[in-house]
């Protein structure tokens with residue numbers, strides 16, 4: 704199992720921007736600043752169900768974003784086999800900045816992330832945590848192209864039958880904090896409840912949370928897109944070895 708140091712060595716690019724970005728050392732690219740004039744948010748559905756409960760919640764957020772003049776695109780992570788990061792270093796070694804696994808939405812998201820100013824990652828709750836599908840995708844996205852996320856507002860959304868949403872949101876949000884992404888919230892935690900889309904549509908409070916989240920996210924992406932990227936200060940990677 705490769706540790707971070709092995710990973711850098713394998714990547715053969717200890718000084719390279721991509722390797723640095725993947726390891727959270729430095730952003731590969733400055734955050735896009737909304738140069739097109741219109742902001743765009745990518746909403747990633749981490750459920751195997753393309754049009755299930757998570758999608759239903761994300762659709763409400765997307766609707767509100769669009770109403771506020773922000774483009775919204777929902778991307779399905781996929782329904783087939785899901786992949787964890789293999790720590791193979793392909794994304795750096797190849798110079799593509801893409802993941803070696805091509806069977807889910809990871810590389811599509813990487814391509815679109817450059818022109819996006821905000822992100823929503825949604826997941827069903829599986830045994831009190833996000834789907835392995837979404838976690839694998841987010842790990843690979845952060846490793847291959849974390850710099851494309853840096854500085855851009857993000858929100859997590861969880862859909863559950865009953866319990867586990869808060870832990871799920873916490874886990875998703877860890878990717879936001881290591882990638883310097885401002886976290887956007889609503890008037891309650893970003894959760895809906897149901898086992899089927901029809902049930903989610905009856906969750907009045909959940910839907911209202913999603914609407915407010917969309918409105919707050921629209922404001923955040925517009926505000927951050929108008930700002931210059933944060934100053935990059937010198938960093939060190941010590942692995943606690945002195």
Ligand SMILES: Cc1cc2nc3c(=O)[nH]c(=O)nc-3n(C[C@H](O)[C@H](O)[C@H](O)COP(=O)(O)O)c2cc1C
Nearest residue numbers: 750755756757827828829830831863864865866898
């Ligand atoms: C493997 C698995 C584990 C689940 N674990 C939980 C759980 O811990 N808590 C819960 O409330 N619901 C749990 N559920 C139910 C889903 O979270 C819930 O139906 C969700 O809204 C489905 O979203 P989707 O339609 O987008 O896939 C589980 C479902 C599956 C398939």
